[in-house]
Amino acid sequence: MTAKKFIIRVGIFSTLLIAVIVGINYSLDxxxxxxxxxxxxxxxxxxxxxxxxxxxxxxxPENFEGIIIxxxxxxxxxxxxxEEFKIYNASIMGANISExxxxxxxxxxxxxxxxxxxxxxxYLTKDHGRKTAMIDPKEYYGALGSTSxxxxxxxKYIREWExxxxxxxxxxINDYGFNNFNLVLDKGKARxxxxxxxxxxxxxxxxxxxxxxxxxxxxxYLRENDIKIIAYFSPLPYQVLSANKxxxxxxxxxxxxxxxxxxxxxxxxDEEYQEITSDYELFIDHGHLSEKGQVFVLNKLRNVLRExxxxxxxxx
Amino acid sequence: xLFNSAEFIFCFLPLTLAVYFILNRAKQLKAAKIWLFLxxxxxxxxxxxxxxxxxxxxxxxxxxxxxxxxxxxxxxNRKGILIAGIVANVLxxxxxxxxxxxxxxxxxxxxxxxxxxxxxxxLGISFFTFQQIAYLVDSYHxxxxxxxxxxxxxxxxxxxxxxxxxxxxxxxxxxxxxxEENMHFRYDNLSKGIFMFFMGLCKKVILAxxxxxxxxxxxxxxxxxxxxxxxxxxxxxxxxxYYDFSGYTDMAIGAALMFNIQIPQNFNSPYHAKDIQDFWxxxxxxxxxxxxxxxxxxxxxxxxxxxxxxxNLMITFLIGGLWHGAGWTFIFWGxxxxxxxxxxxxxxKYSPYRMGNFLGVFITFNFVNIAWVFFRxxxxxxxxxxxxxxxxxxxxxxxxxxxxxxxxxxxxxxIGIVLLFMKNTHQRLKEFAFDTKHLAxxxxxxxxxxxxxxxxxxxxxxxxxx
Numbered sequence: 001m002t003a004k005k006f007i008i009r010v011g012i013f014s015t016l017l018i019a020v021i022v023g024i025n026y027s028l029d030x031x032x033x034x035x036x037x038x039x040x041x042x043x044x045x046x047x048x049x050x051x052x053x054x055x056x057x058x059x060x061p062e063n064f065e066g067i068i069i070x071x072x073x074x075x076x077x078x079x080x081x082x083e084e085f086k087i088y089n090a091s092i093m094g095a096n097i098s099e100x101x102x103x104x105x106x107x108x109x110x111x112x113x114x115x116x117x118x119x120x121x122x123y124l125t126k127d128h129g130r131k132t133a134m135i136d137p138k139e140y141y142g143a144l145g146s147t148s149x150x151x152x153x154x155x156k157y158i159r160e161w162e163x164x165x166x167x168x169x170x171x172x173i174n175d176y177g178f179n180n181f182n183l184v185l186d187k188g189k190a191r192x193x194x195x196x197x198x199x200x201x202x203x204x205x206x207x208x209x210x211x212x213x214x215x216x217x218x219x220x221y222l223r224e225n226d227i228k229i230i231a232y233f234s235p236l237p238y239q240v241l242s243a244n245k246x247x248x249x250x251x252x253x254x255x256x257x258x259x260x261x262x263x264x265x266x267x268x269x270d271e272e273y274q275e276i277t278s279d280y281e282l283f284i285d286h287g288h289l290s291e292k293g294q295v296f297v298l299n300k301l302r303n304v305l306r307e308x309x310x311x312x313x314x315x316x
Numbered sequence: 317x318l319f320n321s322a323e324f325i326f327c328f329l330p331l332t333l334a335v336y337f338i339l340n341r342a343k344q345l346k347a348a349k350i351w352l353f354l355x356x357x358x359x360x361x362x363x364x365x366x367x368x369x370x371x372x373x374x375x376x377x378x379x380x381x382x383x384x385x386x387x388x389x390x391x392x393n394r395k396g397i398l399i400a401g402i403v404a405n406v407l408x409x410x411x412x413x414x415x416x417x418x419x420x421x422x423x424x425x426x427x428x429x430x431x432x433x434x435x436x437x438x439l440g441i442s443f444f445t446f447q448q449i450a451y452l453v454d455s456y457h458x459x460x461x462x463x464x465x466x467x468x469x470x471x472x473x474x475x476x477x478x479x480x481x482x483x484x485x486x487x488x489x490x491x492x493x494x495x496e497e498n499m500h501f502r503y504d505n506l507s508k509g510i511f512m513f514f515m516g517l518c519k520k521v522i523l524a525x526x527x528x529x530x531x532x533x534x535x536x537x538x539x540x541x542x543x544x545x546x547x548x549x550x551x552x553x554x555x556x557x558y559y560d561f562s563g564y565t566d567m568a569i570g571a572a573l574m575f576n577i578q579i580p581q582n583f584n585s586p587y588h589a590k591d592i593q594d595f596w597x598x599x600x601x602x603x604x605x606x607x608x609x610x611x612x613x614x615x616x617x618x619x620x621x622x623x624x625x626x627x628n629l630m631i632t633f634l635i636g637g638l639w640h641g642a643g644w645t646f647i648f649w650g651x652x653x654x655x656x657x658x659x660x661x662x663x664x665k666y667s668p669y670r671m672g673n674f675l676g677v678f679i680t681f682n683f684v685n686i687a688w689v690f691f692r693x694x695x696x697x698x699x700x701x702x703x704x705x706x707x708x709x710x711x712x713x714x715x716x717x718x719x720x721x722x723x724x725x726x727x728x729x730x731i732g733i734v735l736l737f738m739k740n741t742h743q744r745l746k747e748f749a750f751d752t753k754h755l756a757x758x759x760x761x762x763x764x765x766x767x768x769x770x771x772x773x774x775x776x777x778x779x780x781x782x
Contacts, residue, residue: 003503006750010510013759018766050772133772146771151724 021145030152031143032059039063044173045156048075048092049099049134050148052177056090056103057140060177061111064088066305068177069100070119073234073287074297078178081298085305089177091119097215098128102135104218108225114309115228117301120255121287128211182284182291190283190290197286198239205244205251216258223262230304231259232266235293238278240286241269264304268297317362319513319567320521320769328359332475333574340499348499349466352575356475360439367438371473374408377401378448379468385455386462398456402449409445412437417642440479442639444472446606451486453610460486467493474577476568480561482582482602489577498576507758508748509573514761515741516566521768523732524560526725527552533719535692538701543714546705553692554685555732558586561600566741585740587684590676592656595684603639607632626661630654640691645699649690656683 001009029035031054032042042059044051060067064086068074072093079087090103107113130136134148142148158168169183222229233252241248252267259265269277276282282293289297317324332355339348361368381401385394410418416432423430451471454460463471463486471489472478492498534541534549541549562583572579582601589595596604615628630651637650671679686703693699704710720726739747748754 001750001752001755003507003750006755007503007507007510009755010507010758010762013755014762017759017763021763021767136772138770138772142770142772144770145767147768148771150767 018145025144025149029143030149030156031055031057032062033057033140033143037062041175043175044177045159046152046154047134047148048173048179049095049132050139050142051152051173052090052092053103053106053135054139054143055088055177056106057110060088060090060103061107061109061113064111064113064176066113066115066117067104067107068117068119069104070234071095071121071123072179072181073121073123073289074117074119075179076181076289077294077298078174078180079176079298080174080178081295082302082305084302084310087117087176089179091177091179093179093181094131095124096127096129096131097124097211097218099130099135100124101214101218102130105221108221108227113225113227115230115305116222118229118231119234120231120252121234122205122207122251125207125211125215128208128214182288185284185288190285191280193286194237194239194280194283198237198243201243202247203244205247207251207254212254212258219258219263223260228308229259229263230266230301230308231255231263232297232301233269234287235268235273235277235282235289235297236287237280237283238274241277264308266300266304268300317359319564319571320517322769325517325766325769328355329571329574336575337499337501341501345496345499346466349470349493353466353469353473356470356473356478359475360473360478363439364436370408370412370438370441371444374405374444374448375469375472376465377404378451378472379463379465382451382455382460382463382468385452386458386460394456398452401452405445405449405452409441411435412441414638414642443481443483444478446483446603446610446639447472447485450483450606450610453614454486461490463490474572476571476575476577477579480564480568481600482565482568482580483606484579484602485605488580492577500576502576504750505573505576507750508745509570511570511748511754511758511761512573512741512745513567513570514758514765515744516563516568516570517765517769518761519559519563519566519741521765521771522728523735524556524563525768526728527556527559527732529722529725530719530729531556531692533721534702535694535698538693538698538705539711540718541702541705541710542712542716542718543705543708543710544717545719546702546710548717548719550685550689550702550706552729554587554681554688555729555736557688557692558583558736559732562741581742583740584742585736587681587736588677589680589684590671590673591680592653592660592683595680596653596657603636607636611635626658629657629661633657645690645693645696649687652683652687652690656687 026034030042030045031051032040033054037059040059040063042055044055066085066087067090068077068079068087070091072091075089075091075093077089077091079085079089090100090107092099092103104116139146139148155168158164159170159172162170167184169180171180171183173179219229233255236248248269252269256265276296279292282290282296284290317328319325332352336348336352336355339345339351357368357372360371378401381397381404384397385401387394412435415435419430419432422428451460451468467490468486470493471484471486474484474489477484530548530552534545534552538546538549565582569579569581580602584598584601586595586599589598612628612632615631616624617628618625631654633650633654634647635650636653637647640646640649686706689702689706690699693702701710708714
């Protein structure tokens with residue numbers, strides 16, 4: 001083969017292969033970026049951050065009227081439980097408000113969102129900025145061919161064929177964004193972990209000033225776009241809360257000051273819920289909710305949504 | 317602009333190449349060179365245009381000083397010009413690279429509290445400064461020809477080697493820029509250049525960036541490393557540094573070859589070295605060459621007796637350490653290598669015992685690996701923590717592993733380790749043929765490289781910091 005033929009063939013084969021790879025990924029479109037997403041059910045198989053970020057371009061705005069945002073404390077809420085409303089759980093394990101605001105802005109810009117449910121927990125505002133490179137506009141093109149996409153395909157088949165059910169259970173994050181991480185976490189240690197946490201006593205709750213500013217900006221942005229804000233303080237084990245009462249109340253006051261009378265605030269740590277939040281079975285550890293806890297929170301949210309939106313719907 | 321960025325691979329490189337050869341084909345040879353020169357400056361200023369005047373001034377200054385030095389018969393005056401020229405270059409480097417280091421040491425010595433200036437290091441300044449010092453010294457010795465500014469400018473700024481070397485020598489570059497034969501487009505060089513470029517790209521984006529995950533994790537929390545963690549951390553960094561820097565060099569060599577310019581080899585399987593001297597013949601070869609020709613030999617080399625030879629070795633490597641970074645850990649790293657070269661020299665001279673190849677490679681690699689700990693660690697305490705853990709005095713369970721958080725990287729890391737024992741990229745380039753095997757290999761490298769470039773793995777090249 002001559003050098004000229006060699007280089008021409010390199011060009012042709014490389015272009016063809018790239019076209020094939022891009023074509024396959026374009027047609028599979030597991031993040032709903034390139035084709036119409038109406039009626040599609042897009043589950044997540046790997047990298048919650050990247051996946052939810054990419055789904056926030058089209059899939060979430062085109063298919064859902066409301067979203068839940070927050071850290072892991074709200075990530076395991078299954079919005080399918082609230083049947084009257086199509087809600088996507090855009091919460092991300094370990095996320096702060098900076099990361100979540102990328103998703104919120106994408107969803108608001110590309111759809112017709114009616115409400116946002118915000119899980120208020122100190123984790124949301126304890127730091128700011130992107131914690132990883134996984135929420136990156138570059139990933140948009142990565143959906144045409146990248147290592148994270150390859151990883152998603154591999155995990156899709158590992159999960160669907162149940163090759164490693166312990167580490168990668170079949171049900172991971174469903175098409176409503178519900179992260180069923182309870183499947184892989186150790187169970188039966190809630191009491192021990194809650195008591196251990198409570199024994200630590202009063203601990204300072206740090207609010208990062210920039211994160212607080214970002215939360216304020218995000219709320220302002222939602223109001224500007226006429227989107228209802230429903231915030232709730234995620235229930236904490238009463239034993240842990242009692243040990244941190246003063247600091248937590250202080251934190252709650254700061255958060256409440258960000259909201260206006262138009263917004264809705266649910267305090268699920270209020271004394272009236274003491275009996276419920278004292279129940280160890282509500283949690284899987286010192287803060288994350290068990291199925292029982294999820295139902296408690298989802299019921300409360302459902303009631304609020306019904307009151308707020310059903311009369312309006314019935315009128316229509 | 318990074319070699320592993322889409323804008324370089326899909327826009328800058330093809331456009332620069334196409335216009336260069338179109339102009340050459342139209343017999344606009346000067347215009348082609350001006351284009352290449354301007355493209356190189358654009359490549360440099362992509363990072364931060366503010367620093368463009370620095371390289372331009374440095375280039376103009378050294379060109380004219382070199383011109384003065386090449387004039388014969390100015391006697392002592394010439395030596396004065398040479399010293400002034402070198403001092404000016406060194407001062408420029410000291411100002412940008414070492415000011416904060418000097419202030420810190422001054423503060424520590426005098427208990428004062430002068431504020432640090434936090435000067436941003438212009439990209440490639442260590443490389444183009446050394447390159448031009450060599451040019452001045454050679455001009456003084458009458459080893460340079462009457463170069464034209466455009467060719468000189470290209471020698472300094474030619475984009476493949478501008479940011480992180482190799483540290484090219486005017487005697488190997490200038491004739492190539494003058495050669496009219498090099499101005500004709502050549503399919504063979506383009507093919508080899510693409511092959512080499514994508515081998516380098518894969519080394520960087522697949523191997524180096526994967527090892528970086530372990531190394532960065534380990535070095536971010538050195539006090540918590542177990543025995544196994546510390547070894548994985550240090551070996552990962554040794555591999556990361558090699559694949560990162562040699563990958564960059566391969567890309568530079570490949571990109572230059574597309575323009576029919578041959579850049580010297582910078583790495584020759586350094587971790588196969590049988591002794592420390594052998595290591596420095598294989599690692600960052602062009603830096604070793606510079607240190608030998610412009611520091612070690614002018615100091616007297618091995619011509620003035622054993623004691624002075626050993627002293628010269630140590631001084632050379634202390635400077636080599638300092639060149640890599642403004643910090644005592646870098647100087648100590650240079651000291652360790654200088655010390656090892658002294659031990660090696662004395663051993664070779666006085667000991668009747670000769671090590672076998674395997675033992676030699678084993679000891680050399682482990683020494684180099686341990687020395688890299690000082691090179692990479694941000695603080696003395698970090699280096700000490702890692703070394704303590706490596707020698708079994710660390711915290712926690714010795715055989716627990718906590719730094720591997722992404723299991724998907726393990727197969728890549730294993731491939732990277734296996735590749736260390738195989739032929740290097742230069743050996744593969746020498747074997748390159750226009751056959752189906754190399755066609756398949758080139759296409760695979762292109763696809764793999766682009767797949768990783770399109771992924772969130774990109775880290776800057778390590779040697780950009782030096």
